Amino acid sequence: MKLPYIPEDAPFNGEQRNWLGGFLAGLHSRVVMGGGAVTAAEAPVQAKPLDILFGTQTGNAEEVANEAAELAKSKGFAPRVAELDAVEMDQLAAMENLIVVISTYGEGEMPDNAELFWESLSATTAPRLENLNYGVLALGDTSYEHFCQAGKLIDTRLEQLGAKRLGARVDCDVDFEDAASAWLGATIPDAGSAVANDSAAPAAKKEKSGFSRKKPYLSTMLENRILSGPTSAKEIRHLSFDLGDSGMTYEAGDALGVMPVNNPVLVDTLIKRLGATAETAVSGHDTGLGALLTSSLEICTPSKDLITEIEKRAQHEELSHVLGHGDKEALDAFLWGKDTLDLLNLTPDLQISVDDFVSWLKPLQHRAYSISSSPNAHPGEVHLTVAAVRWMYDHRAHGGVCSTFLSDHVPVGAQAGIFMSANKSFRVPADNDVPMIMVGPGTGIAPFRAFLEERQARGAKGANWLFFGDQHRESDFIYEDEISAMSSAGLLTRLDLAFSRDQAEKIYVQNRMIENGKDLFYMLEEGGHFYVCGDATRMAKDVDAALHHIIETQGGMTPEAATDYVNRLKRDKRYVRDVY
Ligand SMILES: Cc1cc2nc3c(=O)[nH]c(=O)nc-3n(C[C@H](O)[C@H](O)[C@H](O)COP(=O)(O)OP(=O)(O)OC[C@H]3O[C@@H](n4cnc5c(N)ncnc54)[C@H](O)[C@@H]3O)c2cc1C
Ligand SMILES: NC(=O)c1ccc[n+]([C@@H]2O[C@H](COP(=O)([O-])OP(=O)(O)OC[C@H]3O[C@@H](n4cnc5c(N)ncnc54)[C@H](OP(=O)(O)O)[C@@H]3O)[C@@H](O)[C@H]2O)c1
Ligand SMILES: Cc1cc2nc3c(=O)[nH]c(=O)nc-3n(C[C@H](O)[C@H](O)[C@H](O)COP(=O)(O)O)c2cc1C
Numbered sequence: 001m002k003l004p005y006i007p008e009d010a011p012f013n014g015e016q017r018n019w020l021g022g023f024l025a026g027l028h029s030r031v032v033m034g035g036g037a038v039t040a041a042e043a044p045v046q047a048k049p050l051d052i053l054f055g056t057q058t059g060n061a062e063e064v065a066n067e068a069a070e071l072a073k074s075k076g077f078a079p080r081v082a083e084l085d086a087v088e089m090d091q092l093a094a095m096e097n098l099i100v101v102i103s104t105y106g107e108g109e110m111p112d113n114a115e116l117f118w119e120s121l122s123a124t125t126a127p128r129l130e131n132l133n134y135g136v137l138a139l140g141d142t143s144y145e146h147f148c149q150a151g152k153l154i155d156t157r158l159e160q161l162g163a164k165r166l167g168a169r170v171d172c173d174v175d176f177e178d179a180a181s182a183w184l185g186a187t188i189p190d191a192g193s194a195v196a197n198d199s200a201a202p203a204a205k206k207e208k209s210g211f212s213r214k215k216p217y218l219s220t221m222l223e224n225r226i227l228s229g230p231t232s233a234k235e236i237r238h239l240s241f242d243l244g245d246s247g248m249t250y251e252a253g254d255a256l257g258v259m260p261v262n263n264p265v266l267v268d269t270l271i272k273r274l275g276a277t278a279e280t281a282v283s284g285h286d287t288g289l290g291a292l293l294t295s296s297l298e299i300c301t302p303s304k305d306l307i308t309e310i311e312k313r314a315q316h317e318e319l320s321h322v323l324g325h326g327d328k329e330a331l332d333a334f335l336w337g338k339d340t341l342d343l344l345n346l347t348p349d350l351q352i353s354v355d356d357f358v359s360w361l362k363p364l365q366h367r368a369y370s371i372s373s374s375p376n377a378h379p380g381e382v383h384l385t386v387a388a389v390r391w392m393y394d395h396r397a398h399g400g401v402c403s404t405f406l407s408d409h410v411p412v413g414a415q416a417g418i419f420m421s422a423n424k425s426f427r428v429p430a431d432n433d434v435p436m437i438m439v440g441p442g443t444g445i446a447p448f449r450a451f452l453e454e455r456q457a458r459g460a461k462g463a464n465w466l467f468f469g470d471q472h473r474e475s476d477f478i479y480e481d482e483i484s485a486m487s488s489a490g491l492l493t494r495l496d497l498a499f500s501r502d503q504a505e506k507i508y509v510q511n512r513m514i515e516n517g518k519d520l521f522y523m524l525e526e527g528g529h530f531y532v533c534g535d536a537t538r539m540a541k542d543v544d545a546a547l548h549h550i551i552e553t554q555g556g557m558t559p560e561a562a563t564d565y566v567n568r569l570k571r572d573k574r575y576v577r578d579v580y
Contacts, residue, residue, distance in 0.1 A: 005112045033067050038517060047078035052097045055102035055114025055150065056366055058255060059422050061139050063100045064180045071184050072099075072190035076191030084117035085571060093127040097166070099188065101180075102156055103139040106536060109147025112151075112423060112577055116567055118150075121157050132163035137180055137189040138171045142304065143362065145328060174365050177214070209247035211422075213366055216259045216417030217246040221410045222381060229475030235388040236443060236478055237407055240374070241418055243380050248419070252374040252450035253426035253578070256382055257366040259417035260402035261409065266341065267293045267302070273344055276354050283355045297361040300339045300401045306360040307335070307343065314347040345394075367402035368421055370533060370578055372446035377458035382418070385446040385478070424530070426578050432460035435528035436521060439543050441469040441498065441509050444534020447578055449479060451531070456491050464491060465523065467509040469498030494519075509539070510546035521554035529574045536579035547575075 002090055050072045054065035062083075069079035074566035077097075084102065092098075093113040105111050110118045115200040120126060136158070143456020148171035155169045172179045211217040223240035241256075250256075270293060270550060271278060278290025285292055293299055302310075311319050322330040340361070345354060388407040389400030399408075410416045428451050429436060438448040438457070445468050466483070470476035476499070477483075496512040524530065532543050544566075551562040569575035 001364060008472070024165075034203035047076060048097065049095075050077035050079045050097045050099065050188070050191075052079050052081045052099045053084045053117075054081070055111045055117070056112040057103060057105050057113075059424075060176065061101045061103045061111070062424075064137065064139070064176070064184070067181065068099050068101065068184050068188065072188050072191075075188055077188070084114040087117060089120045089125075089127050091134070092121075093129060095132055098132055098134040098163075098182075098529070100134065100136045100151070100153050100158075101139070101165075102136070102154060104144070104146065104148055104150040108144070109151030110150045112570075114154075115148065116570060118153065119567075121154065121161075125244075126157075126161055129158060129161040129163040132158070133166050134158050134163050135166040135183075136169040137183050137187075138169060139176050139180075140171060140173070142173045143301065145160065154219060158498040168276060168325065170574070175363060199475065208249070211246060212417045213257055213259075213419055215417045216257070216366070217243075218415045219243065219246070219382075219418045220415050221412050222516060224402070224406070224410065224412055227385070227478040230309050231472070233471060234442075234476065235390070236476075237384075237386050237388065238479075239384040239386060239406060239410075240373075241382045241384075241416070243382060248382075249384060250371060250375055250420045250422070252371070252428060252454035253447055254371050254423050255368045255578075256370055256371050256384060257421050258384075258402055258421045260364065260405040261295050261367045262297075262364065263296070263399060263404065263409075264298050264338070270299060270301055270341055270344075273341060274352065274354050274357060280354055284360050285330070285358070289354055289358070292358060296364055297358065298364050298401070299341075300398075300543075301372065302335065302338065302343050303360060303362045305362075306340060306357075307331075309360050310343050310346065310350075310352075313352070314350055316346045337391055337398065339393075339398055340559050342394060364401070367418075367420070368580070370443075370450075372449045374450045374453035374457055377453035383449075385443050387443050397399040423578060425573055425576050428454050428458075428460070429462065429529050431462070431527075433462045434567055435463040435523045435526055436522055436531065437465045437467075437528050438531045438533075439467040439509050439513070440531075441467070441534040441539060444532070444539070444579075445479065447533050448531070449482065452486055452491060452549060456489075463493040463502070463523065463528075465494040465496075465520075466492055467496045467512055469500060469507070469509050469512075471499065471501040473497070473499045473502055503512070508542065510542045513543065513546045514550060517550040517554050521550055524551070524574075526570070527574075528568060531576055533578040533579075534580075540577060540579040 052065045052068045052072065054061040056062045065081050069081050072079040102114055103111050122262060136151050136155040138148035140148035149170060151169060159165065166189070168184040170179060209217070219241040221239065222242050223238065223434065225238050226235060226236050228234050228236040267290065271289060276289050278288055280289040282289055282292055311323050318334060322334045326545065344350065369384045371382055372385045373381060386403050386406055388403045390404065391398050406416065426447065438451060440448045448466055452464060455462070483492060483495065487495055496516060498507045498509045498512045500506045500508055530547065532540050546558070548562050548566060551557060551565050552559060555562065555565065557565065568573060
């Protein structure tokens with residue numbers, strides 16, 4: 001067998017070259033040693049497996065993993081794609097070539113479907129991985145403190161365990177597509193003459209409609225009404241978008257991406273503050289300043305570059321102090337409530353050139369919203385449940401970019417750019433008889449409205465138990481009419497409410513869970529699925545703790561046994577979350 005020649009200038013580094021050489025030599029020796037009846041030339045060459053593992057919350061990493069599989073197949077590998085949590089350590093130890101694509105969540109944490117993998121990999125019991133060649137592609141967002149932390153942790157740990165890099169890790173910012181493709185191209189080597197096993201790789205996920213983050217569909221708003229009452233501290237809205245002839249489809253549990261447009265008042269004020277006009281040309285851009293600030297750049301949340309550059313010029317004692325001391329909490333407290341205009345105005349007579357200002361801003365990003373409708377209940381429509389983020393700072397009204405864009409600037413009949421974002425783990429049970437337990441306070445109720453509609457459409461007979469709450473029953477019991485109708489119809493078999501501020505002490509959904517721990521544990525034992533949606537930082541952590549507590553007390557288990565129980569639920573996709 002003639003080994004393919006690898007030219008010196010081929011796009012592999014030393015490690016990759018060694019690995020590739022070793023792999024090809026291995027392929028050669030196996031074919032030759034297998035000799036006898038079959039000659040090397042006739043040997044049915046088995047494609048070398050390439051494992052591609054992903055950790056994702058909103059699908060980006062899975063999308064890249066599928067792209068990796070397509071590429072690996074075209075390069076002669078037999079790719080095997082799976083989520084990280086599906087892999088046990090003994091399986092990992094048996095792998096030879098591995099690509100990991102992983103995003104980061106929370107405060108530098110693993111996405112939900114990589115938590116169990118990380119727990120095992122970081123444990124002292126993790127196996128040595130000397131036979132493993134690997135590459136890690138990390139997805140993240142530079143505006144977070146712990147940029148791409150999950151990818152960094154996995155990369156470092158694999159190295160510690162003796163695995164060898166196929167190439168250096170790349171950390172991708174929000175516009176990850178080009179960087180990810182380039183990394184895959186450079187990191188997945190050519191497997192030479194091996195024949196791909198067609199059944200091993202799934203087809204790359206392609207949005208059939210052709211609409212995506214890069215090319216959203218301009219959808220017409222069909223309904224935009226306030227759900228919360230007049231005395232509520234919140235403004236929560238029900239929105240309905242027309243899918244028209246887009247060809248876009250979704251399932252209950254998916255999210256919708258919305259491309260916002262910036263507040264025109266903030267755009268105008270910024271332009272004036274810069275001493276420019278909407279038509280002012282900006283170096284390196286085809287469109288004028290007005291258009292750029294309106295639809296291309298993030299002008300609400302200040303970027304790290306903007307903060308650093310303003311500090312250099314503003315001679316603002318407090319900003320210099322908090323930045324100089326590297327105190328993250330003090331910096332967050334200083335920045336709380338300030339948008340890019342507030343930063344410029346720290347020193348009112350500070351002159352900043354338009355080119356400089358624009359170069360310090362980040363691209364305007366879409367926002368994700370859990371879909372609150374089932375397509376089977378509302379064909380051709382997609383519904384959202386959105387809380388408008390508003391606050392006052394320095395006597396000026398401020399608003400979250402997308403939530404106030406949807407609330408204030410997209411009335412019925414107007415249009416907004418949208419695209420679908422699948423969340424394949426977050427689904428009603430495939431078995432219609434299996435019970436569902438849903439915990440969704442505040443806007444966390446969104447996907448559960450969709451789930452209930454979906455169960456109704458399927459004629460599912462399984463029990464449906466909802467935990468919902470917010471501040472006050474009077475003003476915050478959103479979808480009360482629909483929920484009552486679902487209860488009366490026997491669809492919603494059980495409803496537990498926790499209105500936190502209707503009494504002296506706070507009552508939260510997890511208090512209701514614990515009060516009803518016996519029934520909850522019984523339902524889990526019956527095969528029930530446990531779902532959580534809403535606030536990630538406080539609620540989801542406390543609900544998780546309550547779940548552990550219930551399993552310990554009702555199941556008579558030690559904390560360790562309860563953790564094993566919860567991990568089994570996670571592995572079986574019976575404990576899934578959509579938290580933000
Ligand atoms: C998978 C997923 C699903 C989601 N589902 C939903 C959903 O169903 N419904 C929903 O409403 N949201 C949902 N979100 C959140 C949503 O994506 C947006 O983050 C939210 O609407 C805020 O975006 P914005 O553009 O309005 O605010 P942004 O422009 O992103 O910024 C808000 C900024 O304001 C700051 N801020 C917020 N409140 C205050 C305040 N009171 N005072 C001072 N500063 C403040 C924040 O720190 C932040 O810097 C979901 C998020 C994810 C990831
Ligand atoms: N990224 C953003 O800028 C942004 C924007 C909007 C929303 N969000 C996130 O989305 C979440 C949902 O917002 P929302 O307004 O729909 O609802 P929410 O703020 O989560 O409030 C819903 C209910 O949960 C209660 N709650 C507070 N702490 C809790 C805890 N530790 N455990 C259980 N319940 C708790 C609240 O009570 P009390 O209020 O009485 O304490 C309230 O009754 C927000 O919390 C936030 O994290 C983020
Ligand atoms: C709630 C939330 C928390 C996030 N936390 C981080 C973080 O700590 N560090 C980071 O680099 N990126 C963070 N990100 C950005 C995501 O990692 C990034 O958007 C990634 O492309 C998502 O990929 P996925 O769709 O595969 O989950 C966060 C995103 C969200 C919505």
